[in-house]
Amino acid sequence: MPSLLMPNEGKDHIMIRRPRHKRVLTAAAVTVLATVLSACNSGGGAEKASGPAGDNGTLNWEWDLPTSFDPVTSSAGWDAHVLGLAYSAITALDKNGNAVGGLAKSWKYAPDGKSIAFTLQPNLKFSDGTALDADAVKTNILRGRDTPDSRIASQLAEVTDVTVTSPTEFTIKLSKVDYQVPNLLAGKTGMIVSPTAIKANAAGLATKPVGDGPFTLTNYVPGSHADFVRNPNWFDASDIHLAKLSVKAITDQQQILAALQSGDVNVAYIAGSSVSAAKAAGFTINEVPSQVVTTLDVNTSKAPFSNPLVVQAINYAIDRQALVDTQQFGHGSPSFQPFPKNYTVGYDPSLANLYPHDVNKAKQLLAQAGYPNGLTIPLTTSIATGAVEQLQSQLKEAGITAKINVIPAAQFTNIVYIQKQPGLALDGTAGRESPLQMLEVLYDSKGLMNLSAKIPSNVQTVFDKLRTVPLDSPDYASTLQATVKAAVTSPGSQHIWLYTTPRILATSPKVTGLPFTLITQRFEGVRVAS
Amino acid sequence: MLKKTLRFRSAQISVAILLAVLLLAIFGSALAPQDPLHQSVKDFLQGPSSRHWLGTDYLGRDVLSRLLAGTRTSVTTAAEATLVGLVFGAIPGLLSAFLGTWFDFIANRITDAIMTLPTIVFAIGCTAVLGNSLTPAMLAIGFLSSPLFFRVTRAAALEFVRAQYVESAELFGASRFRIVRVHVLNKVIPTIAVAAAMSASAALLIVSSLTFLGIGVVPPAPTWGGVLASDLSYLNQAPWAPIVPAVLIMLTAGALNALADAIRDASGVHVSLLSAASSKAATEEAAATELTQPGDDADPAFLGANSANPVIDKIDEEAADVNRHSAA
Numbered sequence A: 001m002p003s004l005l006m007p008n009e010g011k012d013h014i015m016i017r018r019p020r021h022k023r024v025l026t027a028a029a030v031t032v033l034a035t036v037l038s039a040c041n042s043g044g045g046a047e048k049a050s051g052p053a054g055d056n057g058t059l060n061w062e063w064d065l066p067t068s069f070d071p072v073t074s075s076a077g078w079d080a081h082v083l084g085l086a087y088s089a090i091t092a093l094d095k096n097g098n099a100v101g102g103l104a105k106s107w108k109y110a111p112d113g114k115s116i117a118f119t120l121q122p123n124l125k126f127s128d129g130t131a132l133d134a135d136a137v138k139t140n141i142l143r144g145r146d147t148p149d150s151r152i153a154s155q156l157a158e159v160t161d162v163t164v165t166s167p168t169e170f171t172i173k174l175s176k177v178d179y180q181v182p183n184l185l186a187g188k189t190g191m192i193v194s195p196t197a198i199k200a201n202a203a204g205l206a207t208k209p210v211g212d213g214p215f216t217l218t219n220y221v222p223g224s225h226a227d228f229v230r231n232p233n234w235f236d237a238s239d240i241h242l243a244k245l246s247v248k249a250i251t252d253q254q255q256i257l258a259a260l261q262s263g264d265v266n267v268a269y270i271a272g273s274s275v276s277a278a279k280a281a282g283f284t285i286n287e288v289p290s291q292v293v294t295t296l297d298v299n300t301s302k303a304p305f306s307n308p309l310v311v312q313a314i315n316y317a318i319d320r321q322a323l324v325d326t327q328q329f330g331h332g333s334p335s336f337q338p339f340p341k342n343y344t345v346g347y348d349p350s351l352a353n354l355y356p357h358d359v360n361k362a363k364q365l366l367a368q369a370g371y372p373n374g375l376t377i378p379l380t381t382s383i384a385t386g387a388v389e390q391l392q393s394q395l396k397e398a399g400i401t402a403k404i405n406v407i408p409a410a411q412f413t414n415i416v417y418i419q420k421q422p423g424l425a426l427d428g429t430a431g432r433e434s435p436l437q438m439l440e441v442l443y444d445s446k447g448l449m450n451l452s453a454k455i456p457s458n459v460q461t462v463f464d465k466l467r468t469v470p471l472d473s474p475d476y477a478s479t480l481q482a483t484v485k486a487a488v489t490s491p492g493s494q495h496i497w498l499y500t501t502p503r504i505l506a507t508s509p510k511v512t513g514l515p516f517t518l519i520t521q522r523f524e525g526v527r528v529a530s
Numbered sequence B: 001m002l003k004k005t006l007r008f009r010s011a012q013i014s015v016a017i018l019l020a021v022l023l024l025a026i027f028g029s030a031l032a033p034q035d036p037l038h039q040s041v042k043d044f045l046q047g048p049s050s051r052h053w054l055g056t057d058y059l060g061r062d063v064l065s066r067l068l069a070g071t072r073t074s075v076t077t078a079a080e081a082t083l084v085g086l087v088f089g090a091i092p093g094l095l096s097a098f099l100g101t102w103f104d105f106i107a108n109r110i111t112d113a114i115m116t117l118p119t120i121v122f123a124i125g126c127t128a129v130l131g132n133s134l135t136p137a138m139l140a141i142g143f144l145s146s147p148l149f150f151r152v153t154r155a156a157a158l159e160f161v162r163a164q165y166v167e168s169a170e171l172f173g174a175s176r177f178r179i180v181r182v183h184v185l186n187k188v189i190p191t192i193a194v195a196a197a198m199s200a201s202a203a204l205l206i207v208s209s210l211t212f213l214g215i216g217v218v219p220p221a222p223t224w225g226g227v228l229a230s231d232l233s234y235l236n237q238a239p240w241a242p243i244v245p246a247v248l249i250m251l252t253a254g255a256l257n258a259l260a261d262a263i264r265d266a267s268g269v270h271v272s273l274l275s276a277a278s279s280k281a282a283t284e285e286a287a288a289t290e291l292t293q294p295g296d297d298a299d300p301a302f303l304g305a306n307s308a309n310p311v312i313d314k315i316d317e318e319a320a321d322v323n324r325h326s327a328a
Helices: A077-086 A134-146 A195-201 A253-262 A272-280 A308-317 A320-327 A359-368 A387-397 A409-418 A435-443 A457-467 A476-489 B002-006 B009-031 B063-098 B100-115 B119-130 B134-161 B164-171 B176-212 B224-233 B243-267 B271-291 B310-327
Strands: A057-062 A091-093 A099-101 A104-109 A115-120 A159-166 A169-174 A215-221 A225-230 A242-248 A267-269 A284-288 A293-298 A375-381 A400-406 A424-429 A495-500 A503-507
Touching: A057 A253, A077 A215, A077 A225, A077 A242, A099 A104, A115 A134, A134 A159, A134 A169, A134 A195, A253 A267, A253 A272, A272 A284, A272 A503, A308 A359, A308 A375, A308 A387, A308 A400, A308 A495, A320 A387, A320 A495, A375 A387, A387 A400, A387 A424, A424 A435, A435 A457, A435 A476, A457 A476, B002 B009, B002 B243, B009 B063, B009 B243, B063 B100, B063 B134, B063 B176, B063 B224, B063 B243, B100 B134, B119 B134, B119 B176, B134 B176, B164 B176, B176 B224, B176 B243, B224 B243
Parallel strands: A057 A242, A057 A267, A375 A400, A375 A424
Antiparallel strands: A091 A099, A104 A115, A115 A169, A159 A169, A215 A225, A225 A242, A267 A503, A284 A503, A293 A424, A293 A495
16 A cells, blocks of 8 residues: 555645736635734844854745644645744755755665665754754654654555664664655654653644744734744754744735835745746746646546547647746746656656647547537636636637636645545645655545546556665656656546646845755745845 | 716716726627737737737737726626626615514624625635636625615614505505505605615626636736736836726726715715625725734735725725735
8 A cells, every 4th residue: 555645735736826826725714814023023133143254144934824834734735834933854855856965964775676775964953952863863763654643644654663763873664665765854754843842832832933043933823924943953053044033924915016126025935827926026936847837637437538639639738838828927837747857866857748739639539439529527726716717718729618616725735635526636746855755646546636536557567666676776857757757647537737837936135045956945045135 | 866976977977987887898898809818829919009009918818808898797796796786785685674673683694794704705706616716706795795685674674664555554454565566665765775776886896806716706807907917017017008908997896986975965864774785895895904923013004004995995905815826
């Protein structure tokens, strides 16, 4: 059983910046209409942090606030960005998405692939002074696996035990071979919380994180902002050149631009439609490649989508470049697979132009499928305007009438992921730390975003094979790409990929050194001039 | 009464505006110079030109055509909501004055219960259960506006229950139905007309705000509120664009309100009747404000300060609330 599946990650529902219903977060409603009335702590750090001279900048980052500051109960994949400020994970991802050292400086798989020995960095400490040792890691992994309301439990289900051999050494034992674990532990699954804080008040972690991250939370106003200061004891503190970092949640594009111009925020996540205005106002536009890809979830268990020819016809009928040009003002690129081009290890170049826009071919396939006069299909969405209207118009040209069914955003998880009602749903993915984890969410029979709840047998075979290939094996990239290809091109494929969405960050010219990280946004090396 | 009403200058202007809107509602689609659904995505968010008099929207559709074609949906849905409110409110209101204490008691309690329901949340619930289209949303809105009609009609009718001519008709053996039809109905109608005009203007604004929230109208069908909502998302590209749909909505709602005022003045309907209805709404609003958490203040932009219409105020406040949730 593929145990890395996760009905846990909350919803995968796209959190792309859009002109209007930009972000659709989880049900745990973060109230975000909040104006930044109280946000007046701009300007350089008056109180000097204990960092090196010159490192006294304050970064005000416009971004969503998390559903919870407890990595075990946080219900949105998107939360990892902000949680990564307060916590460090056992491993980390480099800018290409490969697992590198985090709290653990190294690890080694046993020859049978069923246990992994980790070595922690020496002298790690949580922000509350508690030592971050192998026992603390054990407590956290078992808590993630066993806590009743854990959202990461299924990712840790295959962990049979954690044995501690010394304060800096521990071994994770698995019930089966799985070489994806180091990637998995780079996300919320591997974030380590102070055992003292867990013991004292685990529920309080939702608003008061105690970890060993690059920053420490000092003030949190849910729905408005979260203030952090530099953590001088963090193991990589020499890479952090900011005295303070504040996360401010604003959603309206006009308000975000106003906040940029007033200096209220100096880094903001903006929609493609705001790029020209931000540029004109003198802000730097950073197009960070991300793993956000928009897709149509196809329920291949339902007619007419059970007919692969119909799904192929839809694929050919869609003009992806036009969607990118209009919906994202040209930012991003057409996509035919779950990974963006920048994720070199997983991106299969042979799929680069899998379904070129070809209306005649679409009509021909429909005729072959037994619909010479076109057909009517349902199209479910929680974002009523924009992409869905354009898709409808494109499909019409091929003789496909799409009937749009708008569902409330708050019910998306329930209707689409849990009940799997729709035949076709506009959706998107934010990426996962482990590529196999991502593929399973999308294509496995228990995958959150697989509406058909079925997996073609050839795809299951390649998934099982990928799990047993070590990440450092020379065959890993080719095996992963073959897996992607099998999943994407299998006749019963459950996704129609549309386009990638870059993380567009508008920054004040005073902000320099923003790292381009594929999955979560990091701040190592960032400086703010005073 | 109609003649009397039309003597007012405000009524003349209002009727002229409403007739124009009615014409647009009937012939709007035919008048539209282009297909309101046709996308030419290469020319999206263009300014006014000889080809597109009011420019194009975010998918390159002709805005003028969308506004013209959207008139019918906007107007008929507002009418639909008013009609539902009228049927569920005015008829029981009239009957409750004449059908004895038990009917009166039960009808009043049901009305009280309906008044506790939050309009927009209820509308969202209805669309979730009955499917997202305008009719369920409008049924919900109309149903929730029925207490206004119920109370206004009941209060107006109560005045006549013990009127001497009603009592004498009763003594002559006239049936209740005949009494209501002959002696009461035409006296109550001016009051109901005022309430209906008020309710229609409120419904027009609710339709707009629902479209704003993506409820009710299924895309790509155009409505005034929908055009306005999408325009507000692209202020960088077309800062002037929201003005036209906003003016259309304001003119129609304003004309309905002015007409309601004129009807009231012309018919000499007891002012206290209407203020009874709106003071009830004001109490309701106060209750809603109490429920609002401290620090959970709605966006001031949504709260028309000192608006003359507390019903609309309350609705707007809910819209702000819902907006916040959908943004979350």
